[in-house]
Amino acid sequence: MNKGQLIEEIAQKTSTKKEAQVILETTLEAIKNSLKENEPVAIAGFGTFKVKEKKARTGRNPKTGETIQIPAKKTIVFKPAKDLKELL
Structure with a gap:
């Protein structure tokens, strides 16, 4: 599964692909920032x-x-x- 497919999966349970993309990117950014620290x-x-x-x-x-x-x-x-x- 790649990032696009993951966004599709999230979008099926939320309202839009755009919201799903924001949710995923925010989550990944938070994980990266924590690991950086x-x-x-x-x-x-x-x-x-x-x-x-x-x-x-x-x-x-x-x-x-x-x-x-x-x-x-x-x-x-x-x-x-x-x-x-x-x-x-």
């Missing part, structure tokens, strides 16, 4: 998004076999809620 976002019955810091580590260039240093970085992780896991 390193605040987890928990949606009951769905799951939790949070920022995880990965430590710097040593890796290997697959083409040359050369050892390289991979810098530390932040990534976003999603942990599904129990209810969501049970659907699968």
Whole structure:
């Protein structure tokens, strides 16, 4: 499902596509802003998004076999809620 299909789905339960688009974009923007501030976002019955810091580590260039240093970085992780896991 892509963003357009998600807007269609929301629009079926609200009055218009435009309202659905505003609702979705506002929700996504709020999630992005919270993650930018390193605040987890928990949606009951769905799951939790949070920022995880990965430590710097040593890796290997697959083409040359050369050892390289991979810098530390932040990534976003999603942990599904129990209810969501049970659907699968």
